[in-house]
Amino acid sequence: MAHGITETDGMMYTGEAPWHRLGTKVEGAATAEEAIVAAGLDWNVVSKSVYTRNIAGGFEEVPNKIAVVREDTGLVLGVFGDGYQIAQNRGCFGMMNQVTMTDEAVYHTAGSIHGGKRIWMLVKLAEDIKVIPGDTIQPYILLTNSHDGSSALRIVLTPIRVVCANTLTVALSSREGTGFYGKHTRNLLTRAGEARELLGIARAYFDQFAQQVDELVNTQMTAFEVERYLQELYEFKENKTYAEQDHRVRTAYEGTLEQLNHPTNTIGGMSGTKWAAYNAVTRYIDHERPVRLTGAGFQADDKRLDNSWFGAGVQTRQKAYNLLVR
Numbered sequence: 386m387a388h389g390i391t392e393t394d395g396m397m398y399t400g401e402a403p404w405h406r407l408g409t410k411v412e413g414a415a416t417a418e419e420a421i422v423a424a425g426l427d428w429n430v431v432s433k434s435v436y437t438r439n440i441a442g443g444f445e446e447v448p449n450k451i452a453v454v455r456e457d458t459g460l461v462l463g464v465f466g467d468g469y470q471i472a473q474n475r476g477c478f479g480m481m482n483q484v485t486m487t488d489e490a491v492y493h494t495a496g497s498i499h500g501g502k503r504i505w506m507l508v509k510l511a512e513d514i515k516v517i518p519g520d521t522i523q524p525y526i527l528l529t530n531s532h533d534g535s536s537a538l539r540i541v542l543t544p545i546r547v548v549c550a551n552t553l554t555v556a557l558s559s560r561e562g563t564g565f566y567g568k569h570t571r572n573l574l575t576r577a578g579e580a581r582e583l584l585g586i587a588r589a590y591f592d593q594f595a596q597q598v599d600e601l602v603n604t605q606m607t608a609f610e611v612e613r614y615l616q617e618l619y620e621f622k623e624n625k626t627y628a629e630q631d632h633r634v635r636t637a638y639e640g641t642l643e644q645l646n647h648p649t650n651t652i653g654g655m656s657g658t659k660w661a662a663y664n665a666v667t668r669y670i671d672h673e674r675p676v677r678l679t680g681a682g683f684q685a686d687d688k689r690l691d692n693s694w695f696g697a698g699v700q701t702r703q704k705a706y707n708l709l710v711r
Contacts, residue, residue, distance in 0.1 A: 395425020396496030414491040417478045424495035426474040426504060428457040430532050435464055453532055455501045462502050463533035472538050474504055477530050480540070481508055484526060484583050493525065502533035507543070510587060514544070514595045516660070517602060517653035521547045524591045526583060527554075540583065542590045549649040551667040554699070555594075555706040597710055601660040611662050615641055618666065618705050641669045659709045666705040670698040 396408035397420055409423045421427050432451040436444040451469060453462045484490045485508055495506035506528045514522040525543040529536065544553040606614070619634045619641075627635070644650060644665035655661045 394497045394500060395423070396494070397423035397425075397492075398494045399491070400493065408494075408496065411492075417482050417485065417492070420492040420495050420506070421474065421478050424497070424506075426478075426495060426497060428455060428501070429473055429475075430454060430462060430471055430501075431456050432469075432471060455532070458500070460500050462500070463531075465534055469534075471532075472530055474530075477504065477528055477538070478506065481506055481526070481528055484508055487584065489584060490526065499533075503529065503531045503535065505529040510591070512591075513547075514591060514598070516598055517655060519548065519652045520655070522553065522595075522598070523547055524587065526587060542587055544591070544594060546649075546664065546667070548652065549647075549664070549668055549672070551664060551671050552698075552702070553667060555703050598660065601663060601709060602655060602658055604659045605657050606659055606662055607657075611645070612642075614662060614708060615666075618701070618708060636675065637669065640673050640675075641665050644668045644673065663705055663709055667702060670701060674698075 397411050397415065398408045399411050399413070399415060411419055411423050415423065430453050433454050435447040435450040435452050437447055439445050449467050450464060451467050452464050453469070453471060454460065455462055481492075485492060489511045490508045493507045493509040495504075497504040508526045508528075510524040510526065512524070514524065516522060522544045525545055526540060527543040528538075528540045530538045541554055545551065546553055615638050619637050621630055621634065621638075630638075642665070645656075645661060647665070647668060649668065650656070650661045650664050
C-alpha cells in the first residue's frame with residue numbers, strides 16, 4: 386500500500402485520528418496492554434545466524450553476524466554484528482509504563498511502519514501550555530525504536546501545537562537534550578531506569594519552553610528581519626543573487642514566507658512576532674514541504690511526518706528555534 390504502514394503493521398490512537406487517518410481507535414485512556422494489542426505491536430523479534438552460499442552450492446555461517454527477524458512474519462528487519470542488543474516492543478512499553486502508571490500521562494498513539502522496522506509510541510502529559518487565546522501546545526513524550534538499525538532507541542519530549550498539529554521538538558540549550566538516547570548495545574536495557582526520571586525532566590523542560598515561547602510571542606519582527614532570518618535559516622549564499630540561489634533553498638524560503646499569512650499564524654494578534662515566524666517554519670516542515678514519493682512507500686503526509694520526527698526536519702526546526710532565542 387502507499388503508506389509506510391503496510392498490511393503487517395498496525396496503529397492505535399485515542400482522541401482525533403492522526404495524520405494518515407489510519408489505525409484502531411481506543412476509547413478513553415489505554416493501558417499498556419490495550420495499546421500494544423490495538424497497535425499491532427504484540428510480536429517479538431529474534432536473532433538468527435546469517436549464512437552465505439559457498440562455491441560448492443552449500444551454505445556457510447557468516448561469523449560475528451546476526452539477522453534480526455520479526456518472529457510472527459519471518460521478515461528480516463536487519464543484519465548486524467553479534468553485539469547488537471534487541472529491544473523488544475514490550476520492553477519499550479515497559480519503559481514508558483514508568484510514566485503512564487501515574488495520573489499525569491496517558492498513551493495517545495502507537496504503531497509501526499515498514500513491516501515493523503520502526504516502532505513508536507506517543508504519550509500525552511496532562512497539563513497543556515496556553516500560549517495566547519486560541520493557541521495551545523500539548524506536551525508529549527515520544528518513544529521511537531528501530532529494528533533495522535536506522536536509529537537508536539530514543540525518548541524525546543515533543544510539544545505539539547494543537548491548532549495546526551505542528552511538531553515543536555527542540556533542545557532548549559546546547560548542553561541540554563530533550564530526552565533519552567540508547568544505542569543497541571549491551572547496556573541499553575540497564576539504562577531503562579532513566580525513563581523513571583522522565584516526568585521530572587519533562588516538567589522542567591516544558592516550564593522552560595513555555596517561558597521561551599512567551600518571549601517569542603511578545604517580540605516583534607519587521608518584514609526585513611523575517612526575510613533575513615529565513616535566509617540565514619536556509620543558508621542563502623551571500624555572494625549570489627536571489628535568482629542564483631539553489632532552487633530548493635528558494636522553494637523552502639518562498640514556501641515558508643507564504644505560511645506567515647496562514648490563519649494559524651495570525652490568531653490572537655501573533656502576526657509579526659517571532660512566534661509567528663517560528664511557526665511558519667514548523668508548518669512548512671510538517672505540512673507543506675515538497676516530498677518525492679517514487680519508491681518511498683509513503684503518502685505525502687506520512688513522509689513529511691517521517692522527515693519531521695526522524696529526518697532533516699529535526700535539524701531545521703532546531704536551527705530555526707536557536708536563531709530566534711539566541
